[in-house]
Amino acid sequence: MAQFTLQINGTSRQVEVDPNTPLLWVLRDHLQLVGTKFGCGMAQCGACTIHLDGTAARSCSLPVSSVGNSAITTIEGLSENGDHPVQQAWIEHDVPQCGYCQAGQIMTAAAFLNQNPSPSDTEIEAAMNGNICRCGTYLRIKAAVKTASQNS
Amino acid sequence: MSTLNPKLDRRSFLKVSALAGGGMLLSFSWLAGCKPTPEQSLILPKEWFELNSYIKIGDNGVVTLYSANPEFGSNVKTSMPMILAEELGVDWKMVLVEQADFWPERFQRQFTGGSQGIRQGWTPLRTAGATARQLLINAAAQTWKVPAAEITATAGQLEHKASGKKAGYGELASLAATLPVPEEVALKDPKDFTLIGTSKKNVDLEKIITGTPLFGIDYQMEGMKYAAIVHPPAFGMKLASFDASSVNSLPGILDVFSIQLFKDEYVRNFFDTATFPELVAIVGNSTWEVLQAKKSLKATWEKAPESSFSMSGFGGNPSKVKVPAGLENTEIHLAKMAEYTSKPGNVLRRDGDPEGAFKKATKILEKTYIAPFLAHNTMEPVNCFAHVTADKAEIYGPTQAPEFIIGTIASAIGLPKEKISIKLARMGGGFGLRAYSHHMVEAALISQKAGVPIKMVYSREDDMTYGIYRPSYSATYRAALDEKNQLLALHVKAGGVPETPIHANRFPAGAIDNYLAEGWQIESNITIGAFRAPRSNFIAAAEQSFLDELAEVMGKDPIAFRLDLLKRAETNPVGENNDYDAKRYAGVLELVKEKSKWGSPAAGVHRGVAAYFCHNSYVAEVVDMVLQDKKPVVSKVIAAVDCGIVVNKDASVNMGEGAIVDAIGNALYGELTFNEGVPSKTNFHQYRMIRQQDAPKAIEVHFVESKEDPTGLGEPFFPPVFAALANSLYKATGKRFYQQPFGTQLEKEGFKV
Structure with a gap:
């Protein structure tokens, strides 16, 4: 067990956990931030995507001890009122079916659009390829990323 | 009014x-x-x-x-x-x-x-x-x-x-x-x-x-502990013993014990499927700690002997269900299926004189179609919260069918149903899997034994390897043709491990004078369950691929051929109990023909069509494909559906899009095989799921204008896609594909997937 001070969604949070604990479980079990989802535990599905200093990262495979002072953003902290352009585009296209993967999809899309504000369809497809949607809402996800790129 | x-x-x-x-x-x-x-x-x-x-x-x-x-x-x-x-x-x-x-x-x-x-x-x-x-x-x-x-x-x-x-x-x-x-x-x-x-x-x-809490896995309660389970490593095995000391001194671990889901005298219902009725449970302070402890658990497993349990029928007396012994292999499944294909099956429907017609035939077209077991792979792994005390139980978790499990929970924990409340969580996917809610029984037993509220979470590996799969199937279609290539008879013989996929009274029954449907089944200890359009998801693929090949042999356009058959079924149906409306069935084919501009595809586009009726709705689909550097790419799917009155238009379109993507993924990549009872894949690095780059570039969903009462859409879009895809692959590659997943077959033929 060790103590860590994490910078999450603009706030300092302290936790005492095993240093090997993946950030995903620190968020979910210790900090009650359950918007970040558990899917596979091996960085294969993208459900657990968060931002580390603005870059998309798979929190299920990120030991808490490796995070340091990096700024962590989770879906809960992406915007104050759910009004980030990517979230707004998700509403416009009524993307989700079950909804379970969508926080991860949104976090991947938001980080991607920061790096590439005007992507082509092919670039969107490549950027979003790491996030599985079992319900198959890929066309809406792609359309929503496109819309967000035009509105941000 | x-x-x-x-x-x-x-x-x-x-x-x-x-x-x-x-x-x-x-x-x-x-x-x-x-x-x-x-x-x-x-x-x-x-x-x-x-x-x-x-x-x-x-x-x-x-x-x-x-x-x-x-x-x-x-x-x-x-x-x-x-x-x-x-x-x-x-x-x-x-x-x-x-x-x-x-x-x-x-x-x-x-x-x-x-x-x-x-x-x-x-x-x-x-x-x-x-x-x-x-x-x-x-x-x-x-x-x-x-x-x-x-x-x-x-x-x-x-x-x-x-x-x-x-x-x-x-x-x-x-x-x-x-x-x-x-x-x-x-x-x-x-x-x-x-x-x-x-x-x-x-x-x-x-x-x-x-990211607001909505799902069962998100639920938290003051004082709640966490639980993981360890199940046997193979179908056909059971727990012999375990060493509690191997985990109970690990950090954060509070308790380890085994649980039994069913009391000896309990009569199960149809949805009481639990592959491993005895499990080891580990209780601890956090999900990570209990998932880690699983890896250290020392347990010995042994081969399970043949067993049986009582199951209540639909309105009938309880029957004994046999669970065979043995460690099963996919190769043996395939060999057994081939053996059953060549033996007579159980006759499920016979119209006219099919045997006589086959004797008179100048040409016989015969093809066999095979599909593997599939895992549901819902994105939210199995999980459940339970808080069981001496006088009541609170359960919160993902289930499609609380009514089918409350009696099992009551029996397992010894409380009357009235003392058990089940709260319904939004589910991170279902696809049929969560009609089987053994996880609620497991969570309740763990909470009762540990004496604390717990949230049980399966690892992805647990989730993918515990069973309740789409069965493996095989279907053989035969058509008898005369010297003018006129259809004299159709014969289907289909089965699977462990159930037959045949719906004997569905199209093309009713449209063919001489028709024979036979079924067979091979017993197994690999558990199965409903998977988006059960049975239809395979038999539609086989039937609609065969009709495509048959139309070609007969020199007919695939849509025109189906419409001819449906006209016969509408105007002068063969036999009785045909369970479809031929006119509505034809209606979706007419609509997809119009919307896809069937007769004039764009240059370089290879298209295949299929249609199916199941779960009370009619769907026809056209898959458009282009070949890019030896890789088949689905450029567009056009769907036509008759579900009566459409309640929520855009949500219905979403459902169609999702089912089409899901079907393309399962048709191309979906497969679970077994070696000595052990599933070959445990996580998404091995089990390929359809992803953004593999999805069709466009999907159109068109609805038949209707005043009929509405019918459902969760399943009907799914089955015809497999065949429409196979039929378009044939146009694109010149090869017919008979065995799913098609991706494996495409690679064998030198194509990329």
């Missing part, structure tokens, strides 16, 4: 005491993480008045509609309340939708599966909405002393034009809740619908995109 006597229906849902229950429902929903936002709190009324089990109206006119069915992504939580709101006559902006708890005394059929939610909910929900509306009208009539027939009720407003009297629903709800339920209620004429047929966004959309 049609009238319906509510007395003809089950009564309990129509009128409940204004005092009973509402508060309890409300309190749980808040507990489940649905605390109202500050904005919602402002609009919440001081007092609610319950008009029936589904509808509660606040003194300020805000309306709460309960969604009784569990939600796994088919959008019933939005679409079913739309039906209530339509008949109630309320502005959708004034509606709050709440997930109801499992409460069979109040709600009918709290089961999500079989694409039946909308179909079976249609009349009860309309009746519930119309009854509440009539109660409000009667309250206004009594208050204003005017005839009820002169009062209109629209968009939450009651009005008596002649006297100029007006009131909001909220003003008269308190009186309405005390009035007797009307004997008869008038339902709207569908042409007067203002909400049904429009597009309303998912009522949980804002919660989903902001």
